[in-house]
Amino acid sequence: MFKLAYISTYPPTHCGVAEYTRFLARSLKTIHPKIGVIVFSDLGEEAGSRSDGEIAVRPAFVSGGSDDYRRLLNELSAVDGVDILHVQHEYGIFGRHDRIIDACLEAREERLAKKLVFTLHTVYHPSTNIPEVLEFQRRLKLVDAIVVHSYLMEFELQNQLIDPKLIRRIPHGTLLNPYLDEDRKTLAESLGLDCEKLRGLILSTVGFLRKDKGLDLLAEAVNGLEHIRENFTLLIAGEKRIMSPEDEKMIREIEEEAEKLNIIFFDKYLSDDEILEITALSDLIILPYKDLIGKYSVSGILHLSMGSFKPIIGTRVPRLLELYQFSPRITVTPTDPKELSRMIRWCMRNYDYVVAYMSSLYSYAVRTQWIRMARRHLSLYRELLIS
Template sequence: MVLKIAFASTYPPTHCGVGEYTRMLVVALKSLYPKINAFILSDKRGGEERFDELAQVHVYPSFEHEEPSYRELLNNLSRIDGVDVLHIQHEYGIFGKHNGIVEAVEEARRERLVKKVVITMHTVDHPYTLRSGTLEFQRQLNKFDMVIVHSPLQEFELIHQGIDPSKIIRIPHGTLLNPYLWMPRFKLAKSLGIKEEQLLGFIIGVPGFIRQDKGLDLLIKAIKPLITDSDYTVIVAGEVRDPDLKKEVEDMVKNGPNLLLIEKYLTNEEILKLVALVDAVILPYRDRPASYSVSGILHLSMGGLKPIIGTRAPRLIELYQHAPRMTVPVRNPNELTKKIKWLRQNYDVAIAYMSQMYSYAVRTEWHRVARRHLAVYAYLLGAAKAELVSD
């Protein structure tokens, strides 16, 4: 059977992790089941209507971030003669905290533009949240045919908030297994704009947006004792979202020759190359209060089969589940410094200890995650599951 799906989501070239997620999911889905006819109803920041050669999908700009009306999204659904499944990749920074997308879904049903509607909640808020409107939105999730979440924290939080458990399914975030591990270090460095002679001793990578919730202030305190030691090099790489943090990092770059800053938005390919280049990845996150999500950077990192040190933040729950000894308390730079030094001295032990995490990376490879999505679509449509999810 031909399966017609529209994904409402940000999409590259918009600088957004959810957009990268959507693209990887679509690529894996079409690889598994070529009969999928997929469309992207994207945000307008990504530019004009286009065809994405990588995913082999048409991209229709359909909404502005957090706008209250989704009339253009509905118009584009009508333009493609409706779909079997509308799959919304939800993030509050994309669709806002109002009812706009819920009302659009109800209108799409009335106009018979969709048969089933799935929503992936990339962030779920707890009742202690400081953000107004999110809990009201989450109370309406029963209006969707299926709600996908990525972590047990998200799953049980929604159940506690009264969402029908039969409508919630947990599907882990997908993982890209790193294809650059074979590449020589000098080639990886050159591709990232780094001179090979800048790489001294034990190399630590810190990929992702440079902002407060990524814990860069904690990292700055933790690495101060390290960057004066020629046995360490720390590479901070990502787009700056916090100007104050940028100044702190730049000051440390000037005063410590072993701290490198790559100030740009990193594509998935560039993140994978950075992970292949370094000896270890550090994720010093601290989450927004009462907000549950998972880290896409963690999944890109663990696909590189390198040791990962992270904080015990809800966003890194998978690291805590599969490699708890590689985690440190949030907001504790001294413990992070100690853990980095321990890793440097016990690298082979850490690699062996991380084996369960690497196994998890294989289990969550994008094609496996896509297969679970296909099973959801088949269940909702009453299709023969064997046809959609067969090898």
């Protein structure tokens, strides 16, 4: 059986790509235990080699845009090379330059890797006018396969003259929530929340708390629901990512709103289990995202939310393309808090109808379970190795 290596951040690093890689690696080991899986991880809090079950984790690079991958090549040599070398690429991890491509091409040339695969968690449109990013995407034609998660990402790469035969669309995986049978009191206690403060329908938004998550839009929308504040509780949960004075101002304003309305601010990094517990606790999940123009990706939080089979209100942005595709009537524009406020109120009043309407999205959640997405990756790897 072949040997597979991922180059990616990995828990305990606080990063969506890290969690994605762990889900994928574990699912691959579940469907085919004989595959050798190694993760060449970032030099995070745990600097030494370790194992995650049967997955070997070997720190090999500095996250944040390092241009030195000699340690990665040394680690590849130490394990006598691999059959598939698969990079889980995000610009915030590997920088906007193409050094990681150079390192992988060198590994293939030195026979430390037979085939090279890149998953692009973000694709940029030329309108962003970032030359080094567009050059990176152009050079991807030198690898053996490129994985993306949405049609938008696939066609954007084709428009940038990447051979369609190189591009594989494999949706982001979905975990079906194992906490759905737990009652409100049990879930609240597990999360350290006071169950007495959870009144009415529970609305939630989870994930890293920063401006592109549209929290300012949500705060304004909820402010418009003050006359029915006894009918709901809003739970805003996640780790603050304050990167600018605007972020700081937004968080401060939301905390002020929390004092007037029934808003619970749960400020901490959330493990996958905690996110699943919160979505199981919730009656309505709100994803009021604001995407940067010309930047295409897919939301991991959307997939965690889909697996809880709860109604989801989201904005019409590329990151939530799948929500718009399967449940377009429960989406709103990303700029109008009054529209979001009306949608929240309508969903609260017509809750049973909304649950039934979202059945297509719930079917998609089942079709994109991690175990199924792992099989699609396995099929790609086998195809590459016999080509």
